[in-house]
Amino acid sequence: MFQAKDFKSDLKPIWCPGCGDFGVVQAIYRALASVGRPPHEIAFVSGIGCSSRIPGYTTAYGFNSVHGRAIPIAQGIKLANPSLLVLVAGGDGDGFSIGGGHVAHVVRRNLDITYIVMDNQIYGLTKGQLSPTSPRGLKTVTSMYGSVEAPMNPLLNVLAYGAPFVAQGTPADMTGLSQIVEEAIRYPGFAFVNVRSPCVTYGTEADQIKEHRARMKPLQSLGHDSTDRLAAMGLAQHYCTELHTGVFYRNPTPPPTMEGQLQERQRGLADKALPRHKILDIFVQK
Amino acid sequence: MDDLVVGMAGSGGDGIVSAGESLISAAAYEGYSAIMTKSFGSQVRGGESSCRVRISTRRVHNPGGLLDVAVALNWEDFLNFGAELPVSGDTVVIYDTKTGVAPADIPLVGVAPKEVFAVPIAEMAREATGTEKAKNTVVLGLIAGWFGIARLSMLRGLEKKFAKKGVALVQANERAFVLGEQFAKEHPLSAPRLMDMPVAPKAKMLADGNDMTAAAAIFAGCDFFAGYPITPSTEVMQFLTREIWKYGGSVLQAEDEIAGVGAALGASFAGKKAMTATSGPGLSLKNEMIGLATIAELPLVIVDVQRGGPSTGLPTKSEQSDLYTAAFSAHGDVLRPVLAPTSVADTFDVTVEAFNTAEHYQTPVIILSDQEIGQRKETVDPIDTSRVKLEERRRPTESELRDYARFRMTESGISPVSHPGMKGGNYQGAGIEHNEQGNPTASGKLHAQMNEKRFRKLTPIKARRDLFHIEGNPNAKLGIVAWGSAAGVCREVYTRATAKGFDVKLLVPWLVYPVAEEIYRSFFASVRAGFVVELSHQGQLYRMLRMFIDVPPGVVSLCRSGANPFQPGEVLMHLREAAVSLQKPAASIASE
Numbered sequence: 001m002f003q004a005k006d007f008k009s010d011l012k013p014i015w016c017p018g019c020g021d022f023g024v025v026q027a028i029y030r031a032l033a034s035v036g037r038p039p040h041e042i043a044f045v046s047g048i049g050c051s052s053r054i055p056g057y058t059t060a061y062g063f064n065s066v067h068g069r070a071i072p073i074a075q076g077i078k079l080a081n082p083s084l085l086v087l088v089a090g091g092d093g094d095g096f097s098i099g100g101g102h103v104a105h106v107v108r109r110n111l112d113i114t115y116i117v118m119d120n121q122i123y124g125l126t127k128g129q130l131s132p133t134s135p136r137g138l139k140t141v142t143s144m145y146g147s148v149e150a151p152m153n154p155l156l157n158v159l160a161y162g163a164p165f166v167a168q169g170t171p172a173d174m175t176g177l178s179q180i181v182e183e184a185i186r187y188p189g190f191a192f193v194n195v196r197s198p199c200v201t202y203g204t205e206a207d208q209i210k211e212h213r214a215r216m217k218p219l220q221s222l223g224h225d226s227t228d229r230l231a232a233m234g235l236a237q238h239y240c241t242e243l244h245t246g247v248f249y250r251n252p253t254p255p256p257t258m259e260g261q262l263q264e265r266q267r268g269l270a271d272k273a274l275p276r277h278k279i280l281d282i283f284v285q286k
Numbered sequence: 287m288d289d290l291v292v293g294m295a296g297s298g299g300d301g302i303v304s305a306g307e308s309l310i311s312a313a314a315y316e317g318y319s320a321i322m323t324k325s326f327g328s329q330v331r332g333g334e335s336s337c338r339v340r341i342s343t344r345r346v347h348n349p350g351g352l353l354d355v356a357v358a359l360n361w362e363d364f365l366n367f368g369a370e371l372p373v374s375g376d377t378v379v380i381y382d383t384k385t386g387v388a389p390a391d392i393p394l395v396g397v398a399p400k401e402v403f404a405v406p407i408a409e410m411a412r413e414a415t416g417t418e419k420a421k422n423t424v425v426l427g428l429i430a431g432w433f434g435i436a437r438l439s440m441l442r443g444l445e446k447k448f449a450k451k452g453v454a455l456v457q458a459n460e461r462a463f464v465l466g467e468q469f470a471k472e473h474p475l476s477a478p479r480l481m482d483m484p485v486a487p488k489a490k491m492l493a494d495g496n497d498m499t500a501a502a503a504i505f506a507g508c509d510f511f512a513g514y515p516i517t518p519s520t521e522v523m524q525f526l527t528r529e530i531w532k533y534g535g536s537v538l539q540a541e542d543e544i545a546g547v548g549a550a551l552g553a554s555f556a557g558k559k560a561m562t563a564t565s566g567p568g569l570s571l572k573n574e575m576i577g578l579a580t581i582a583e584l585p586l587v588i589v590d591v592q593r594g595g596p597s598t599g600l601p602t603k604s605e606q607s608d609l610y611t612a613a614f615s616a617h618g619d620v621l622r623p624v625l626a627p628t629s630v631a632d633t634f635d636v637t638v639e640a641f642n643t644a645e646h647y648q649t650p651v652i653i654l655s656d657q658e659i660g661q662r663k664e665t666v667d668p669i670d671t672s673r674v675k676l677e678e679r680r681r682p683t684e685s686e687l688r689d690y691a692r693f694r695m696t697e698s699g700i701s702p703v704s705h706p707g708m709k710g711g712n713y714q715g716a717g718i719e720h721n722e723q724g725n726p727t728a729s730g731k732l733h734a735q736m737n738e739k740r741f742r743k744l745t746p747i748k749a750r751r752d753l754f755h756i757e758g759n760p761n762a763k764l765g766i767v768a769w770g771s772a773a774g775v776c777r778e779v780y781t782r783a784t785a786k787g788f789d790v791k792l793l794v795p796w797l798v799y800p801v802a803e804e805i806y807r808s809f810f811a812s813v814r815a816g817f818v819v820e821l822s823h824q825g826q827l828y829r830m831l832r833m834f835i836d837v838p839p840g841v842v843s844l845c846r847s848g849a850n851p852f853q854p855g856e857v858l859m860h861l862r863e864a865a866v867s868l869q870k871p872a873a874s875i876a877s878e
Contacts, residue, residue: 011725038709039712040706040707040708040709040710040711040712041706041707042706043555043556043706045552048717053726055714056714056716056725056726059712060712061705061706061711061712061713061714061715062713062714062715062716063552063555063582063714063715063716064714064715064716064717064718064726065548065578065715065716065717066574066575066578066717069544069545069548069574069575071545072512072540072544072545072546072548072549072552073548073549073551073552073555074552075512075538075545075548075549075552076510076512076538076548076549076550076551076552076553076554076555076556076560077552077553077555077556077706078552079510079536079538079549079553080509080510080536080552080553080556080557080558080560081556081557081558081706081707083707084556084706084707101541101542101545102541102545104541105540105541105545262531262536265531266531266532266534266535266536269531269532270532270534272532273529273532273533276504276505276507276533277505277671277672279501279504279505279529280491280501280505280634280669280671282501282529283491283492283493283497283498283501283666284489284490284491285311285314285315285489285490285491285492286489
């Protein structure tokens, strides 16, 4: 019914030629076409960063908000109108540094939101500073003698928070990435996709498309059972050294979503309401 | 007697606040006008607690000043509340004999009340119920006995309160009440002080400001609330958590203040009326998101129930020191309406107005309440809600959707706004500057045009006379301006001063920002002396007015730091001085 081009806007991306994010937005077009919801029923929220420009390159309703706060805004949208398809996207700095405090909570609430992080392990928009996922020892303009901080592990963190769907992809494998994004969107609960999206300008040489193609290890080829959360965590430990792609964990019995439970509560209490214009009767001394 | 102020203090388990609640409920039921404030020590549980209940046959606007009745279950706790429970020579002092203090030796400094009663309160409670828990019921009996207030309603209230715990407890408490009452009858006051009957013996509403904010939000069509617990605003969220589901709405207790305002903004983007509530520290954290609501032109209501600041400040005490931050904070050229209620009753109107303004102008609106209004209980006369019009944001028509531009330049500056789910209305909401379509721009020209649009659309609000309460002789030379909880004090000052023959006028704004220059200019035109009354160290409204208009030199700032609200007598004294200054010959004023 829909084709990938139906989700592509006329806006020209600000990304550098060769940026991994071009692949991510392509994968999103394809996944959305396959899922088949019309653009006006999609709300696509982002924060700040190169990758956070992404909603504008789609025909969906977009909200390019403030740094690190895409998740709170997306939660408000989803709770206000659970029938919308809600996507959140942003970079590793947006999601795991300035906005890191929100991730644990959207996960434990289990809203049916898909969160795509374009993880390039660097701050690109501000021109090459250390990010929360930058490897130890990395020399950048803010770590001229090498980073002395351990990178955080997005996969392991989100798994530990209890996310029912966790996957990783790379634009080096467009078919795989599109499938992962589609599966994440279709998952009836919170879904997290970490995309290792190379920064051609400030990223390391080992973290480029060509190198990804050589290094990537599809989890399927390793015989990983994606219903096994502990096995997923075992594999996710190698985030810094290995490039595993595919679904790490998919809870086969999706836990209840927050919005689903609240809708049930709303239905259960609907007949107990005073009409809105009589709400003040609550205060009358009887 | 038409006005009675009762102040009571005791330890945590004494149930002194519960007694206050019984008293004000009974008063409300009988049709009196009443206000109750409470105050606690810093302990989470136990410790000292106190309350003040003012009951009147006329509408009361503030908790009053000096106490007519002081009840001390023990003196240490009573004295801890110092200025909150001021005693005068005319105060009837009631205390528990158990404290072992002789009436001549009560530890009050600088006053010698004429009527002092040592009452075996604990002993009577034990006699009636077998425990001392019913001390507060004995106190209610004493008050009913001496002041003739709401006897039947209080007995009825006791029955309701204890019904669930069994008939025996109801009867025991009735005995405790009657013992108190009998004691009062056997020890009459030297001059009787019986309360007059209420003018209209019809039950009034009883609410605190925070509950009223929440109820008004539901009335106005609020479908989403997100917030983070913070004193003294949390009751707004608690009320909505109880009620909003019934209307198909939702509450999110967010992980932090930023997420609270962010989720509310998201809900607004999705097309719903949304609100968040906080206090000073939370408002500081929400600033960036409020700026985003401004540039994204999304309706959003933010409640700030002010407490003493800066930083943690005085979390449980009132202050009016967030006006600057409410008006000016968030970086960049921002403008948003700030509305301040002055009582629980008009918290309803202000909250509905905030939603209407937010929706109409597609803007964040801050409701600047304060701890005193938010947490005090107040009787409220029936509100005719059928006169209240509710506004919805201007949504695009079918034909506007064919060539839709979210931020279209219109004459009013207000552009039709779509929301996800609306076919053809797809657009990019953004914190980044944008063109009419919503696409990002770095053009200085577009930025200037958009800034101008965002300011222009709010201009009409400054002409809203109905957001100002002005009374008195238009040509009066004495003028008082007061906002928030201080306005409740000044309304009484105005009434008392006018009754005494002062030629004074009063201006109380609900709209505290933007400054409505013309309305203030015309008010100040005749004024030669007076003040702007507010509970903050700097006198923020006074200084803000001077940013925008020429305030007459004789009008000064009457301000002080928070915690203890102004008292009518205190402001009246300053008014007298101002009046005297006007009576000096012109020459002597000029030489000063």
